[in-house]
Amino acid sequence: MKFSLTWLKDHLETDASLSEITDALNAIGLEVEGVEDPAQRLAGFTVAKVLTAAKHPDADKLQVLTVDTGTGEPLQVVCGAPNARAGMTGVLGQPGAVVPSNGMELRKSAIRGVESNGMMCSVKELELGEDHDGIIELPNDAPVGHNFADYHGSSPVVDVAITPNRPDCMGVYGIARDLAAAGLGTLKPIAIPNFAANGACPVEIRTEDAQGCPAFYGRVITGVKNGPSPDWLQQRLTSAGQRPISLLVDLTNYLMLTFGRPAHVYDLAKLSGAVVARRAKNGEQVLALNEKTYTLDDSMVVIADDTQVHDIAGIMGGEDSGVQNDTTDVLLEIAYFEPSRIGVTGRTLGLASDARTRFERGVDPEFLQDGLDLLTGLIVELAGGTPSEDVHAGTAPNEAKVVAFDTGLTARLGGVDVPADEQRRILESLDFAVADDWNVTCPLRRNDIEGPADLVEEVVRIHGLDAVESVALPRMEGVARPTATPEQQLERKLRRAAAGAGLNEAITWSFISEAEAATVGGGHWTLENPISEELKVMRPSLLPGLLSALKRNLDRGGSSIRLFEIGRRYLADGEYPALVCVMAGNKTDRNWAQGKAVPFDAFDAKSMCLELLRAAGAPVQKLMVMDEAGDFYHPGQSATLRLGPKNVLASFGAIHPAMLDTFGIDVPVVACGIHLDAIPAKKAGGKGKGGAINFARPSFTPPALQAVTRDFAFLVPTTLAAGDLLRVVKGADKANIVDARVFDLFTGEGVPEGQKSIAIEVTLQPQDKSYKDADLKAITDAVVAAAAKQGAELRG
Structure with missing residues (x-):
């Protein structure tokens, strides 16, 4: 979430510097991801007055301006803006300045044969808005020669990462509250504007889905005048990455970004009959403000009138009832929607928005009335109009959670000793009500508080995460025992051996598509809720994933691909460890000695298989070579390695051309696969069969006689x-x-x-x-x- 320092200080009385504020944010668990100072981007741009404006001698649409920059020596500037004229005050980008919108560095140059010393700039070029019809016009009393960034009041912008469990900080006011609790200033009270309601609301408002929309508040304002927002509002929205649209829309966004309270404004003239929060009907459609049409189902909450759906509740409004510049009468909507329903709807429709981000995490149910009055007062103040009385349909959740708290938990769980009085102060500064017996009543906006451990987190983070000392864990006496199992040791040894043999390790998904699983005999385990259809079946073999990786490498120009993976394959009776390697392309590149390149063949796969089995400690001298390697291998160019007719340790060979076609591979591929669970364990310490695998290197004495x-x-x-x-x-x-x-x-x-x-x-x-x-x-x-x-x- 982004906000400007000026915006923060609208709600936090503080003398702290920018660095102190960012340090405090990090210390209380609101991680600062970045700080941007627009003043740096506006360096080199100056308030300037146009002294004269004359037609360019060689261009009909250009003028030659004489510009005063406060230095006593006017500069000559060529300008093509239609509103450029003598006597106006604007913004001059002098040579060396970089235009924010396109990164162009301004230089002294000749335009159609006339010298130009910079550029008079538009709002869009300085990224202060979308207007590009002419250059910026400043008031006549703007101080000529002053840095434009200082005159404009550009403020540093802070970008804070808000974790999903902190919806109360999805607004600038919530962040100011946390900083005030941490002692960085005083939180300013919310000032509700004064306005007089005139008569009952002329529109019936009700909720017919008490679960999805427990509360729906609204009122009508007639006689408003929409248009562009004032500069202070546009500056705040721009600092948050929002594009100013119009006064009415901007005020709803301002309410959301300041107080975490989404709201919506309807053009009253486009509504028909009662406005109702209800469940959608299967197949109903709505044209949203993003100009896309969405088909709804009966699990979704919508706002509708007697004729159609106008709003995907809690996510996005509809195009048909949106306000325009000529809108004069509006209906305000502020509602509380059940968080999980909003999340499911957004995922089903694939629709994300700032409103959804807040509603699915849980907005403050106590802020319905204040939010409605704030929005009403701002509209009346800036756009005029006459508000009606408000309408309350339904009731928002109002049962506060009470948690029994033990102050000693802070030291035991948090690792920091905070006096009980300070813990009380911290909790109360965050609007928790602390009784004498330490039963703590949580504010309704803090739906993330589940138990005493969450209160410990609140105390520790406001006290300062930096105050938690790093304490080493106690060391156990004696020598630590090895923690790796024999199976893990075997896998580590094989990784080293495979890498030493020239193979590159790949790590692929444990899930593959049904079509890929069918190439190796089909999968036994299918996910009910897969990430995608391409990751639906738990792999019965590592080969499909490696072939996909090999295909990607070939597509990127690889001429010799050698990959291996150690992982689990999932069969009907359980999961089993395996090592699979694939090789494609050239075993050796063309050279002066051999001539043409030499490709991999089935014997290379066999050699690699035996080398890896030898590294695993398998009795390779006793292995039998038998057929029936599998349908995905090429018949006649594949085999299995067995200890006895039934104990298959490995398979190797050339991959069948039909399988290569399935994966879109047009070069021969050889592979080998080792069943790690089938490798017999070595005797441990000479105590019979089984036991841990012994990786100690055996002693070797060369024979005295020549072979x-x-x-x-x-x-x-x-x-x-x-x-x-x-x-x-x-x-x-x-x-x-x-x-x-x-x-x-x-x-x-x-x-x-x-x-x-x-x-x-x-x-x-x-x-x-x-x-x-x-x-x-x-x-x-x-x-x-x-x-x-x-x-x-x-x-x-």
Whole structure:
């Protein structure tokens, strides 16, 4: 909320400086987000008098002015304003000044061959209003040569963040009340203007929705004269970021911004019959002041007459009954609306306004009559007219909350020792009534007060949040125990490993759309009240979110995308931790040695999967490579890694082209996914199975004898997976074979139809003595025999 220092001092008698005021606001919990001084923007603009005005020799619509700036040496200025003339007093922007409306720096220049030393300015150019038809005309007694900012009375503007629980500070007067309670001045009483009511209100006013609109006050004023607002009013509205519209509309905004009390003015000539607060009918429509038409339902409160809806109650008035410059008779409306109903209506219609902001938080129900009288008095004073007697339809909430308070709570909960007398003074300065037994009656405007803790907050913030000392928590004796669980330690280790492998971590939504969930088999949990339809289903897999992130990176020109995420997937029987990574684009960019770029393939996904499983402590040497990775993988270019036929630890491969089309991705993508919950826990301290995962690095002693390698080439059926052959080869002699890897795959000339040649390098590690020929032959025979069980035949 923004307000000028001048506006604040209308209601707070204080000698405090701007910095003292902003410090006090922060200290009492009203955070100052910024301070803007319009005088700085108006630096270089001077009150100046036009001495002469002559036609420009080379332009029909321009004049050459001689301008007195109080220095004794008149300046020559070229001006195109139609109202520029000799003898008038205006505002001159001299060279070096920056025009607030467009940021243009003024310079000495030649316009159509005539020297010009600055610019005579309009209201709009100085951002003091919307008038741009001519330059500013000041009174003849304006002091020539004075800084215009000082003459205009420009005041610093403070921007304060008001939290949702403080609707009482949604007006300048409420902020002044808090500052006065904090000892920064004296709060001025609200002065209700004097006026004489003349006769009964000619319009019937009633409420037919006692829940949505418990109270509706109003009166008619006839014979008003609408038009532009006086300068003081326009200055205050402008400081709050409001655009002055007309006197009648500006006064309702002034009442709202000053006292937090929204109000509305109807053109009486545009109303027909009784004016009623009621529920809308399903399908009713209203053209609002923002020139948009809204369709209503029966949960919403409206203000209507006998013919149509004129107002979305508590949010925005209607265009059909809005006041214009020729309006002469008006109906004033000040009502109390039930906060939750206003909030629901605003969200349903997608309609925000200053009035809604205040009503949905709760306005002061005690300020109905005073608000109506204030608005009436201001209109009569500034626009003339004759007011009728007021009408009260319904009754506003009037039951005050009483809270039993213990002053000792302030020290226990607030951490600051405030004497009981000072606590009483603070509460009473905020209009709380404190009885001798410390039963505290809350003002009706403070609907945020629920119990004693809220009163402690009031005392502490007015006493000064800065007065609360920072006290360190007591340290526990002994050494703190680790707080991370084995699962958290595993996730941390995998994050480091994935980042070290060149992957970038992504964090995506735990919710996806139904269409995205369908690509991975469908979701099991659907939200009843989602943020949007795109975030409706709790993800059964992390893959859709990562593919969406990958798509965004590709769209922005990424040539090599490597992403991973550790998170939860939500299945029918619970949530499970997983790690998924996706890779797309170029594994290596084109270069002089390789030539063209090399893209990622399914083997890169497998390699990454094994590397991450190894980092997680999984027994990768025992894993089986099997199919059935999932329909979202490319068949023939994907597989699973399992510990036994049923325990799936991970999957990897190329993503199916149909799924890539669903996400709008036009380049190949490979991925791998690890089920973290399926990784078996390591033995802890040698005490059987299970237990915490042990991340200590095992000791390693290099063998004394050098390893030996032997190569084997087998003819196998084309349907046999290389991983199955590797598994049996490694198991042929576990005492001597420490590793085996495929180094060649060949089909073609010399290989029978329906078969392929797989070449395997086997690594043998002698233990206490070197191998003899007989030892090597025995190992070779064992390897060949084991391979034969898979249908493999040794070539040549």
